[in-house]
Amino acid sequence: MLTCKEFLQELSDFLDESVDGELRTRLEAHISECPNCFVILDTTKRTIQVYQGIDPKPIPQEVHTRLMRAVEKKIAAGGNGQTGTTA
Numbered sequence: 001m002l003t004c005k006e007f008l009q010e011l012s013d014f015l016d017e018s019v020d021g022e023l024r025t026r027l028e029a030h031i032s033e034c035p036n037c038f039v040i041l042d043t044t045k046r047t048i049q050v051y052q053g054i055d056p057k058p059i060p061q062e063v064h065t066r067l068m069r070a071v072e073k074k075i076a077a078g079g080n081g082q083t084g085t086t087a
């Protein structure tokens, strides 16, 4: 059984599919028994797919500003909206 540290050291090679049979089997065995490393692998895979896929676009400034305003509004309005519930 590999340790998480060992797994993470091999992670990039594993994703490149440049690890050989036995090590690959051990890495796969580790993922099946270690949810943490499975999540790391899954997240890394997705990130790579995003970079390799359609050109990644950052959130436009306008959308970001609108989002922040909406959040601020929510904070200003919400939180203590309950009335009539006295203890």
Ligand SMILES: [Zn+2]
Binding pocket: 003, 004, 005, 007, 030, 034, 036, 037, 038
């Ligand atoms: Zn692990």
